Amino acid sequence: MPDRRKAGTSVDAVIVGAGFSGLYLLHRLRGLGFSTRVFERGADVGGTWYWNRYPGARCDVESMQYSYSFDEDLQQEWHWPEKFSAQPDILAYANHVADRFDLKKDITFDTTVTAAHFDEAARRWTIETDTGERIRAQFFVMATGCISTAQIPAIEGIDSYKGRTFHTGAWPHEKVDFTGERIAVIGTGSSGIQAIPVLAQEAAHVTVFQRTPNYSLPSQNCPMTDEYERSWKEHYTDLRENMRSSFHGSLKDLNDRPALSVSETERQETYQKRWDIGGTPFLGSFNDLLTDKEANDTAAEFVRQQIKKIVKDPATADLLGPKTYPIGTKRICVDSGYFETYNRDNVDLVDISETPIERFTPDGLVVDGKHYAVDSVVFATGFDAMTGTLFRVDIRGRGGQALKEKWEAGPRTYLGLMSEAFPNMFMITGPGSPSVKSNMIISIEQHVDLVTDSLVHMRANGLETMEPERQAEDDWVDHVQEAANRTLFPLANSWYMGSNIPGKPRLFTPYIGGVGRYRQICEQMVADGYKGFRFERKAAAAAE
Numbered sequence: 155m156p157d158r159r160k161a162g163t164s165v166d167a168v169i170v171g172a173g174f175s176g177l178y179l180l181h182r183l184r185g186l187g188f189s190t191r192v193f194e195r196g197a198d199v200g201g202t203w204y205w206n207r208y209p210g211a212r213c214d215v216e217s218m219q220y221s222y223s224f225d226e227d228l229q230q231e232w233h234w235p236e237k238f239s240a241q242p243d244i245l246a247y248a249n250h251v252a253d254r255f256d257l258k259k260d261i262t263f264d265t266t267v268t269a270a271h272f273d274e275a276a277r278r279w280t281i282e283t284d285t286g287e288r289i290r291a292q293f294f295v296m297a298t299g300c301i302s303t304a305q306i307p308a309i310e311g312i313d314s315y316k317g318r319t320f321h322t323g324a325w326p327h328e329k330v331d332f333t334g335e336r337i338a339v340i341g342t343g344s345s346g347i348q349a350i351p352v353l354a355q356e357a358a359h360v361t362v363f364q365r366t367p368n369y370s371l372p373s374q375n376c377p378m379t380d381e382y383e384r385s386w387k388e389h390y391t392d393l394r395e396n397m398r399s400s401f402h403g404s405l406k407d408l409n410d411r412p413a414l415s416v417s418e419t420e421r422q423e424t425y426q427k428r429w430d431i432g433g434t435p436f437l438g439s440f441n442d443l444l445t446d447k448e449a450n451d452t453a454a455e456f457v458r459q460q461i462k463k464i465v466k467d468p469a470t471a472d473l474l475g476p477k478t479y480p481i482g483t484k485r486i487c488v489d490s491g492y493f494e495t496y497n498r499d500n501v502d503l504v505d506i507s508e509t510p511i512e513r514f515t516p517d518g519l520v521v522d523g524k525h526y527a528v529d530s531v532v533f534a535t536g537f538d539a540m541t542g543t544l545f546r547v548d549i550r551g552r553g554g555q556a557l558k559e560k561w562e563a564g565p566r567t568y569l570g571l572m573s574e575a576f577p578n579m580f581m582i583t584g585p586g587s588p589s590v591k592s593n594m595i596i597s598i599e600q601h602v603d604l605v606t607d608s609l610v611h612m613r614a615n616g617l618e619t620m621e622p623e624r625q626a627e628d629d630w631v632d633h634v635q636e637a638a639n640r641t642l643f644p645l646a647n648s649w650y651m652g653s654n655i656p657g658k659p660r661l662f663t664p665y666i667g668g669v670g671r672y673r674q675i676c677e678q679m680v681a682d683g684y685k686g687f688r689f690e691r692k693a694a695a696a697a698e
């Protein structure tokens with residue numbers, strides 16, 4: 155039954171999404187006395203970690219860092235069992251937070267927000283859901299995550315396929331049993347690379363269809379040790395502060411020397427040391443890996459050589475080695491035994507870079523004229539990232555303008571937080587903010603705090619709407635691209651660039667200027683009286 159308890163009501167704020175953004179924002183707004191409703195399309199909290207239940211799903215930011223910092227008791231009391239947490243542990247944490255702060259009572263689950271229209275005369279948003287609820291709110295916040303609209307490619311005959319199909323980003327809640335099955339996995343991004351080793355242990359046979367090989371680093375994951383946990387918990391206050399001012403929103407020991415300034419021997423030793431430590435700090439081996447192609451080539455070649463050492467069949471090893479883009483410019487992957495999996499007898503790799511999947515048949519798929527019969531297909535084919543979820547809601551600002559139309563040539567935001575002509579609509583980690591180029595939870599906390607500070611500022615000063623100035627937005631959009639153009643990122647066809655979605659404008663969507671720098675820019679903006687934003691004052695008669 156639709157939740158109509160508060161049908162037709164009005165609240166201060168409506169939040170879309172009950173992932174890490176929505177949960178913290180609800181907690182903050184409620185604490186500040188703003189009446190708030192959250193709508194969540196899933197049946198429970200957790201966002202990304204609610205949907206991405208595929209075998210092997212795991213975070214590649216260390217647990218001690220991929221967690222909320224806003225509550226000292228929470229961060230001291232919570233125990234993470236592993237260095238890099240598995241999806242069930244992160245989901246358990248999201249549930250714990252929701253229960254601990256009694257958040258679920260203000261969240262309406264199983265409900266998708268379908269439309270949000272700004273009424274200029276009333277200066278209020280009208281929000282509609284797929285359960286027929288209609289609610290008015292002064293503030294409308296999309297806390298919908300950056301990677302939440304799963305993408306299944308349009309391949310001929312896909313509807314005729316009679317076997318089971320799965321997408322990693324919308325995985326069933328019950329255990330899926332692949333015992334004895336022949337599986338096709340399409341896609342070798344972070345999700346595919348995590349799922350393939352686990353699937354291979356269960357299925358009779360796994361055929362991986364690879365369009366572009368990915369650079370992947372071993373996680374070297376291990377159980378959490380008391381000593382490591384203590385080293386964080388005893389210094390959490392300082393360490394979290396360092397994270398907030400760091401480049402990535404996480405502490406990684408970045409080497410401040412250029413790759414070509416050291417000898418070949420030292421370079422190889424540095425790469426080897428970081429490969430052995432595991433995870434993304436490898437990309438911090440030298441300070442110019444993402445800005446200097448020649449430097450980057452040395453790291454890329456090191457990884458290709460590692461792949462050749464691990465994978466026994468030279469032809470397969472060669473296919474798995476990325477050659478067409480610099481390392482790190484597509485999202486770097488972190489794995490647990492990915493390349494080793496290709497040494498198994500029950501795993502095959504099919505290169506579809508030159509010969510795309512032709513079509514599905516009722517019992518399999520065809521590539522280059524060859525039919526592969528499979529019982530199940532796992533689509534690890536990614537997401538319509540950054541904008542896809544925003545566009546699924548019919549969002550209309552001033553003059554009935556649709557967000558989708560305004561952003562036809564690419565997202566236009568000021569600070570990745572708001573878009574001009576959409577007053578009082580905020581995006582948590584929106585396009586143009588560090589978002590996916592950072593430790594998401596650190597960036598979420600910063601954006602949530604910025605939103606709540608803005609609302610408090612408005613309330614204290616009798617202001618009713620907030621909106622970016624056009625010039626500030628134009629300048630920010632330019633700045634986001636300038637920052638990207640100083641790096642190697644535009645050289646890759648990545649979802650950062652929108653390249654994975656046919657017809658999507660090709661430009662770099664997150665802000666790559668660094669988490670610490672971005673935070674400073676936001677703090678300066680506030681110190682300068684919310685420079686770049688304009689406000690409308692409450693009409694005297696309307697003032698409550």
Ligand code: NAP
Pocket residue numbers: 212213214215301307308322340341342343344345346348363364365366485488506511534535536537590649654
């Ligand atoms: P992804 O990185 O976009 O990878 C999608 C894969 O599917 C790519 O290999 C892509 O090939 C392939 N593909 C797409 N369309 C295809 C088609 N028509 N035919 C054949 N292959 C096709 O998606 P993802 O792996 O789900 O990861 C998305 C993001 O989620 C990650 O980059 C990361 O930010 C996040 N994530 C993080 C973790 C973690 O923390 N460990 C885990 C999972 C996901 P091309 O490369 O040629 O496009």
